Amino acid sequence: MSLLEVRGLTTAFRTERGEINAVEDITFDIDEGEILGIVGESGSGKSVTALTIMGLLPQPPARVAAGSVRFRGETLTGMSEPRLERIRGSGISMVFQEPMTSLNPVFTIGEQIMETVRAHEKATPRELRDRAVEMLDKVGIPSAAKRLGDYPHQLSGGQRQRVMLAIALACRPKLLIADEPTTALDVTIQAQVLDLLMDLRDEFGMAVMIITHNMGVIAETADRVLVMYAGRIVEQAPVVRLFERPEHPYTRGLLECVPTLEQDTERLAAIPGSLPEPGRRPPGCRFAPRCRWRIDACRTGLPPLVEQEPGHASACIRAAEIAAQIGAA
Amino acid sequence: MAGIALRRLLGALPVLLIVSLITFALLRLIPGDPSSVIGGPSATADQLAQIRRNLGLDEPLPMQLVHWYAGLLQGNLGRSLLMGQGVVEVTFERLPVTLGLSLYALVITLVAGLASGIVAALRQNTWVDQLAMMVAMLGISVPNFFLGLLGIIFFAVKLGWLPTGGYVPFSQDPWEWFRTTTMPAVSLAMLQMGLLARITRSTMLEVLRQDYIRTARAKGLPGRQVVVKHALANALIPITTVIGIIVSLLISGSVVTETLFSIPGMGQLLTQAVLNRDYPMVQGGLLLTTVFLVLVNIMVDICYAFLDPRVRYDGK
Numbered sequence: 001m002s003l004l005e006v007r008g009l010t011t012a013f014r015t016e017r018g019e020i021n022a023v024e025d026i027t028f029d030i031d032e033g034e035i036l037g038i039v040g041e042s043g044s045g046k047s048v049t050a051l052t053i054m055g056l057l058p059q060p061p062a063r064v065a066a067g068s069v070r071f072r073g074e075t076l077t078g079m080s081e082p083r084l085e086r087i088r089g090s091g092i093s094m095v096f097q098e099p100m101t102s103l104n105p106v107f108t109i110g111e112q113i114m115e116t117v118r119a120h121e122k123a124t125p126r127e128l129r130d131r132a133v134e135m136l137d138k139v140g141i142p143s144a145a146k147r148l149g150d151y152p153h154q155l156s157g158g159q160r161q162r163v164m165l166a167i168a169l170a171c172r173p174k175l176l177i178a179d180e181p182t183t184a185l186d187v188t189i190q191a192q193v194l195d196l197l198m199d200l201r202d203e204f205g206m207a208v209m210i211i212t213h214n215m216g217v218i219a220e221t222a223d224r225v226l227v228m229y230a231g232r233i234v235e236q237a238p239v240v241r242l243f244e245r246p247e248h249p250y251t252r253g254l255l256e257c258v259p260t261l262e263q264d265t266e267r268l269a270a271i272p273g274s275l276p277e278p279g280r281r282p283p284g285c286r287f288a289p290r291c292r293w294r295i296d297a298c299r300t301g302l303p304p305l306v307e308q309e310p311g312h313a314s315a316c317i318r319a320a321e322i323a324a325q326i327g328a329a
Numbered sequence: 330m331a332g333i334a335l336r337r338l339l340g341a342l343p344v345l346l347i348v349s350l351i352t353f354a355l356l357r358l359i360p361g362d363p364s365s366v367i368g369g370p371s372a373t374a375d376q377l378a379q380i381r382r383n384l385g386l387d388e389p390l391p392m393q394l395v396h397w398y399a400g401l402l403q404g405n406l407g408r409s410l411l412m413g414q415g416v417v418e419v420t421f422e423r424l425p426v427t428l429g430l431s432l433y434a435l436v437i438t439l440v441a442g443l444a445s446g447i448v449a450a451l452r453q454n455t456w457v458d459q460l461a462m463m464v465a466m467l468g469i470s471v472p473n474f475f476l477g478l479l480g481i482i483f484f485a486v487k488l489g490w491l492p493t494g495g496y497v498p499f500s501q502d503p504w505e506w507f508r509t510t511t512m513p514a515v516s517l518a519m520l521q522m523g524l525l526a527r528i529t530r531s532t533m534l535e536v537l538r539q540d541y542i543r544t545a546r547a548k549g550l551p552g553r554q555v556v557v558k559h560a561l562a563n564a565l566i567p568i569t570t571v572i573g574i575i576v577s578l579l580i581s582g583s584v585v586t587e588t589l590f591s592i593p594g595m596g597q598l599l600t601q602a603v604l605n606r607d608y609p610m611v612q613g614g615l616l617l618t619t620v621f622l623v624l625v626n627i628m629v630d631i632c633y634a635f636l637d638p639r640v641r642y643d644g645k
Contacts, residue, residue: 054547056543056546056547081552082551085549085550085551085552086549087549088546088547088548088549089547089548089549089550090549093547093548094547096540096543096544096547098540101539101540101541102540102541102543102544103541103544104541104544104545104559104562104563105541105563105637105638105639106562106563106566106636106637106638107559107562115548115550115554115558116548116549116550119548119549119550119551119554120549151638151639153638153639164544167544167548168547168548
């Protein structure tokens with residue numbers, strides 16, 4: 001049994017144009033201590049997947065239309081709110097993209113750490129305080145004990161994200177979901193926060209699901225990668241394998257978008273076109289309109305996610321050809 | 330925080346000066362003066378002139394103003410021309426009545442307005458929301474004297490539960506005070522309650538969408554704690570501003586309500602004083618009322634600093 005088991009998960013949103021699936025048929029596992037990267041463009045359904053796992057989407061308009069999420073053997077989908085509250089923050093925690101707005105401006109950071117612990121554990125005020133200091137210390141806030149009384153507006157963006165991590169990890173969760181944790185930060189700070197995240201993973205031994213659109217972040221952190229496009233998983237592989245032998249044209253496109261110093265091409269590669277809106281997805285393979293490998297067959301029926309080799313699956317009818325070509329090159 | 334209070338008190342001085350100037354000018358612009366009221370309809374022109382001389386009304390207007398300010402600086406607001414009592418004395422007799430009524434109305438406003446606004450926001454677009462907003466709209470759009478009249482007809486005349494009017498001081502008989510003041514307070518509170526309910530609803534909806542609310546839920550805090558602690562603490566910041574305005578509205582609104590229910594408060598006192606051209610009474614009474622409202626606004630600012638750490642630190 002894996003730590004997290006997502007099976008055929010479909011999350012639909014009620015809109016004026018009827019119900020639309022934000023994500024469709026998502027299936028994956030996360031093992032204890034594993035780091036799973038989820039990569040894709042904005043709007044590909046990464047965050048919706050994470051929020052569905054956490055049960056944080058407003059229902060309605062959102063609804064789990066099919067599939068299930070199991071965490072340590074317990075089914076989260078359809079679980080009552082009070083039981084979910086017990087798991088959130090202690091079993092599964094989450095940090096968000098926007099450190100500037102994710103902390104409550106009117107409470108001290110100490111209080112915001114302590115209330116998390118208070119919600120899940122019995123502890124004396126003294127123990128709560130000690131835990132808050134310990135957590136701030138662990139996330140690298142200098143002179144932690146003096147900072148407990150600070151308000152969020154007194155901290156920089158990087159420090160706020162550190163505080164978010166302190167809150168998320170205060171109850172030693174088994175799984176941390178990090179939704180674009182470094183996107184809003186300066187480049188120099190991004191590396192620091194990623195390093196911190198990796199150190200904390202090693203120390204706490206938790207699994208991490210890291211959501212990003214940045215292939216560099218994936219390369220640096222993930223053990224295994226899911227590539228999402230227009231609400232579906234298009235490729236899934238161990239990280240080294242994905243970078244060496246990407247099978248799906250979209251994955252290849254993403255990898256080509258990453259600028260490298262060795263490249264002598266004058267311009268950066270870009271994937272032509274843009275992500276289709278959830279309500280206007282093309283029939284057949286959703287990537288087909290933007291794909292240079294497209295053939296007529298791509299427009300009929302969704303290509304299933306097929307495991308080409310153990311642990312490496314992709315949803316492209318020409319995956320074998322593409323893989324062979326890369327192998328030859 | 331003491332710094333904020335001091336700065337705001339100094340900033341209020343020009344406000345008081347302007348209010349006193351406008352009051353003075355407006356009173357002199359209304360035709361007629363106190364001499365005709367004091368002298369009565371049968372007074373001769375000579376008698377009226379004599380009365381005016383006695384009151385100092387024959388002096389040029391700037392001199393009258395200077396005299397009044399001179400008195401003010403010595404803490405002397407003069408005597409009411411008709412009642413013969415000192416202005417300060419009369420005001421401190423009547424002001425508590427208005428304040429008691431306004432405070433009662435404020436409590437009703439806060440409890441009903443905040444509660445219905447919060448519930449409406451949490452149950453957005455359900456019948457609960459629509460009902461609360463309908464009541465709020467009714468409170469805002471129906472004039473409060475009309476609601477008061479309906480109340481008198483229904484609760485006093487038809488059912489006989491409450492008296493039609495009158496006033497018993499709280500210190501004399503709390504229960505009777507409660508009985509005489511409830512209907513005026515409710516009719517006075519309706520408008521501000523509607524206002525507060527609508528503003529609370531929209532502020533809460535705005536706050537509930539914020540990222541930090543999602544964080545609070547992601548931490549596994551119980552739903553009630555997310556709303557009462559995390560959402561309300563932020564929503565109260567803009568709501569406090571509105572509450573400051575509401576207090577001013579309650580005090581000015583009591584003029585009509587006090588007349589309707591024959592309650593001897595500031596509203597009734599000042600209405601009578603204006604009708605009788607009781608210059609010192611109107612000038613002094615309004616000035617003291619303004620001082621009180623300025624103090625309320627300063628208290629709101631202090632609450633602001635208390636609720637919002639960002640203001641607190643900027644104020645340093």
